[in-house]
Amino acid sequence: MIYPSLLQNLIDFYKKMPGVGEKSAERMALSTLELSEKDIDDIAKNIVLAKEKLHNCKICGHLTDQEICNICSDDSRDKNLICVIEDYKSVFSFEKVGNYKGVYHVLNGLISPMDSIGPEDINLSSLVKRVENLKNPELILALKSSIEGETTTLYIKKIFEKKDVTISRLSYGIPMGAEIDYLDIITLDKALEDRKKISE
């Protein structure tokens, strides 16, 4: 064995991270040893605390260390506008954009008959209950354009069909700055279908 086992364990830990290969894991483990003892103690405590204290918001399912997340408890946000997403990582993406002033609902999964994941296995019933208490709410479905995403979108559309709920989805189209020549045909087809009138 080339590495002392305590170092090898660190390397194995880093190798579990997305996009981290053998070489990077080694460099990261070695540079971890160069941190101060205080930094090391802090991060060890923080890793355990983060796992222990961070859980899903009681209302929307987003990640929080409170009972209710900072977005749901923000009075300036429009509670009638709910962006429905697959997992809490998307919340961070939308919040980085910074223009969205509504709230979220994290499904924690998508309906997938192939994997025996039904509507009852994802965070959907709480969405239904949430919407019941709102007046003319709008749901923005921001789910990926996979079979599971489409299935879940259709299912949610159906649940709220006869209720006073506006349902929209994110637009499909050409990513900003993309070369049209290199775009895949399905995206191009969607961009054509979803074209927007710009004349008066």
Add this chain to the structure above:
Amino acid sequence: MIYPSLLQNLIDFYKKMPGVGEKSAERMALSTLELSEKDIDDIAKNIVLAKEKLHNCKICGHLTDQEICNICSDDSRDKNLICVIEDYKSVFSFEKVGNYKGVYHVLNGLISPMDSIGPEDINLSSLVKRVENLKNPELILALKSSIEGETTTLYIKKIFEKKDVTISRLSYGIPMGAEIDYLDIITLDKALEDRKKISE
């Protein structure tokens, strides 16, 4: 603040790692949360232990959790052949190659008058003592080809000048598989100078 502070601390930790940017650090922090509680506890303990228990080998300065590292305590290795290196990371590189059967001496730095690092500031006096007890030893200087590396190489050469010590350095030359057309001129010049006769 977009991220809960416990998560932000994790992101900040990963951002300190070499080659890890904002985006990767975020992905790594989020995937850390997906580890099991047991894995989290294990790694938290391991980070602290690695920092606490890993130190320099009493003989060569390599990283070990013992008093004397596994290389110095390996009877099958040639104790008269000492590869002198800047830091213990190089030991791992040589050991991965796997062909070197001598031992190492980790200087833990290089002489650098510009940074007021003199011979007494690096792990040199222990090398002198080590060599005194050997018969016809060979020192392989494997230091980088910077001003500091060259200065240190010259200094070591001078220390052992009048003693019965063979001193060699790694060869300079063309990296295996490199295109000669794209090689920098200094390397090409060194490769010419260090050329090896292959005719009988």
